[in-house]
Amino acid sequence: MQKMSLVALGRHHLAQAERASSGRSAETVFGGHEHQLRQTLIALRAGESLSEHENPGEATLQVLVGRVLLRSKTAEWNGSPGDLLTIPDAPHALDAVEDSVFLLTVVKIL
Template identity: 65%
Template sequence: MRKLSLDALAREHLEQAVASSSGRSATTVHGGHELVLRQTLLALTAGTTLAEHENPGEATVQVLRGRVRLASGDDSWEGRTGDLILIPPARHSLDALEDSAILLTVAKR
């Protein structure tokens, strides 16, 4: 068994994102490419975008800090600290509206 502090990881990766020219930082919290379930903590500075990409499987975004917008086609959903967004089974993008940390959970098909 292993216990992690998502709050501490969010704080650490937000600091790294601010220091990075890309405005983002990430770490795999659980799983990996060889497993069905994968959880990744992503930190993004305000204005940073994850460009439109395919949905890798069933997925959710839990907003740990800040405010983000997930967009798919003509639809968009805004999430803030504590919100859980279900990612649609379609191409989508994610914008950080303020410095943000999210937990991306994916169960690959």
């Protein structure tokens, strides 16, 4: 078993995102290419975005810090700390309304 603090890891990556020219920092905390389940902690500086992209499988986003806006062509969802958003099975994008940290969980379709 492995244990980690997502709060501490989020603080670390948010500090990195603030210094990065891209305004983002991320780390896979579980899974990877050899697993179906992948969990990635992502930090985005306020005003930064993840541009529109397809969903690689079933996915959720849990907001740990800040506020985000998840957008598809037909709807928008606001996310605040503690919110769990189900990512639509359609092209979507994400905007960081405030400095934000979230946990992206994806189950890849085989």
